[in-house]
Amino acid sequence: MNLLFDLDGTLTNPYQGIAKSICHALKTLGRPVHHQTDLRWCIGPPLKNSFAKLLKTDDENLIQAAISIYRERFGTVGLFENEIYKDIPEALVTLRDAGHILYVATSKPTIFAERIIEHFGLGQYFRAVHGSELNGTNSDKADLLAHLLQSEGIAPAETIMIGDRRHDMIGAKSNGIFRIGVLWGYGTRDELEASGAQACIRHPEALQTAFDK
Known part of the structure; x- marks a missing residue:
């Protein structure tokens, strides 16, 4: 996946x-x-x-x-001025070792996102980092995900979006992507579910279980 x-x-x-x-x-x-x-x-x-x-x-x-x-x-x-959420690296290892292919999909400009990922040593887990351009191109999550799917040559039916805000859920839904909301970030369960989340989880270790459902 x-x-x-x-x-x-x-x-x-x-x-x-x-x-x-x-x-x-x-x-x-x-x-x-x-x-x-x-x-x-x-x-x-x-x-x-x-x-x-x-x-x-x-x-x-x-x-x-x-x-x-x-x-x-x-x-x-x-x-x-940033920190990795607890247990994220361990969850990424588990998912990668289970055969999943991981990508970063963020509205943040790619130039910043790549530096953050490398600074925290997370680059080893991701095939690619996809973000917006400094001129605003792909800052809308729906546009970003459409671009990611096309450029990576992957099918929506074989893809899952994992995010904490409604923009993640709305963007994924518009591209036919399965949607998982995380509750350790800045969005509430109500926000995520109202925006199309098909599952919500409270801890990174629950990610693998959510995929198996």
Whole structure:
């Protein structure tokens, strides 16, 4: 089976790096955020969508300015303010050794996703890392997964998407891919099931069991 793993909120917990980089961008633009503001909802959606909501604007120039400032910090510091979820490496070993082929499928730009995967020593488990382009191409999860299926030459019927947010489930459903939601990330069971999750699991070790059902 081909297993597609989301990155943020599924393999790693990126909150500190993302939140600090968002706050840096907003402060630079004169839109400071209180230090106790909860930015967990920003983990998962395309960054463009998050800044549009945070800035309360549809001004493309302002949104792109925020993204550029964000990336200046994230690309040097923020991407390493991150940690692997407990038991993820062990689960990846088990799945790989069982004969599954693993891929990363993230809305995060590939250039950042690859550095994060290598930094945490996870590259050995994945055949490829698929992310978006810096210009926004494939930041929508449905587009990303369609591109992944085509470029890797794999069939939706032989593929499973594993992620923690509704974008993962919606994108996979639109491509005819089986969907598993993980509950250790940033999405709730209600969010995942309402978006099309066909199974939800609470711990990485439950992944193999979920595939066997």
